[in-house]
Amino acid sequence: MPALTYVTSVSGLHVLILCCFRPQHNGKFCQGSARLNQLCNTKPCQPSGVDFRAQQCAEYNSKPFRGWYYKWKPYTKVEAEDICKLYCIAEDFAFFFAMASKVKDGTSCSDHRGDVCIEGACEPVGCDQVLGSKATLDACGVCRGDNSTCKFFKGQYVLQHRANEYYAMVTIPPGARSIHVQEMEISTSYLAVRTLKRKYYLTGDWTVDWPGKFQFGGTVFDYQRSFNRPESLYAAGPTNETLVFEVSCPSVPVCLDVR
Structure with missing residues (x-):
């Protein structure tokens, strides 16, 4: 008997989870991945909006760190393989720390790229706002363009x-x-x-x-x-x-x- 679970994340990521229990009539368990991710809320954020990664770091402001309380901000000057870990730097101090092994799903990999973190890995997002798409902007910003409208x-x-x-x-x-x-x-x-x-x-x-x-x-x-x-x-x-x-x-x- 199949069961569907549909989850909506505040980070702008829809998650569809398919679970198959006790297949009947000699049926087989579902093949492939049981999870389907899809972007939502793809409109640009307001400049005054709070960064999602910053929100996650701020959650640790009320938690003692080695006996002291700090205000935490995102730290992203890390190696590419660590960009989907939650590194935070203590405000007015020179140290940073990995507060979590992975950021929440839907967190941007970086400020200047549209890719997002899912399950601790940076997943590509095309210029068409489709997860996993290879669509790219041409030199003058046209999605899937051929530079024909550019002035060089x-x-x-x-x-x-x-x-x-x-x-x-x-x-x-x-x-x-x-x-x-x-x-x-x-x-x-x-x-x-x-x-x-x-x-x-x-x-x-x-x-x-x-x-x-x-x-x-x-x-x-x-x-x-x-x-x-x-x-x-x-x-x-x-x-x-x-x-x-x-x-x-x-x-x-x-x-x-x-x-």
């Missing part, structure tokens, strides 16, 4: 200036996608990004930021720099404000690729 911009910055100054290379408007900035060879210069009002998001006021992911302008920028490779900066976009890309102390050409 590409250029090189090859001027040299005096040291100890910032020089603007290019200004990109809101709505830009697939942004690439790449040095042509290793140099002593640094890439910087600011707004039109001279608010620096990356490497401003002569403070050089470490490589990593930076969230600004409505998207996440991946800043790469090492001793044996040229600098690079990439963002999928879209941006939501005008951004000015600069270079400090330029000594070699910088190749700019903006789409």
Whole structure:
């Protein structure tokens, strides 16, 4: 006799569980997985909304940790295989801890990807919001697109200036996608990004930021720099404000690729 259990999770994940008990008339037990996952509530969250992973960390605020109480926030600077574990960092302290072996089903794997965690594993979500789909955005953000509606911009910055100054290379408007900035060879210069009002998001006021992911302008920028490779900066976009890309102390050409 089959039995169906339908569960709705507040995290935006429907779970359908099929159970077969005592098959009759020489029947067989159900084959394959007994669990079917489907996304729901796929509309973008409000910017003021509370992050689901943050909610899970906050649940430990009222629980003593080694005899003390802390305020916990999500910590996601972990290896890819650990992204679906609940790592939390103590607010105003420098330590983090794995509070749970897995986050709740439906938790986003990261802030800038649509993939979700299910049963402790990061599962892909296509641009069509279908779990397990391989549908992707093209360079200008069209789901399953072929770049035919894109307008591409590409250029090189090859001027040299005096040291100890910032020089603007290019200004990109809101709505830009697939942004690439790449040095042509290793140099002593640094890439910087600011707004039109001279608010620096990356490497401003002569403070050089470490490589990593930076969230600004409505998207996440991946800043790469090492001793044996040229600098690079990439963002999928879209941006939501005008951004000015600069270079400090330029000594070699910088190749700019903006789409």
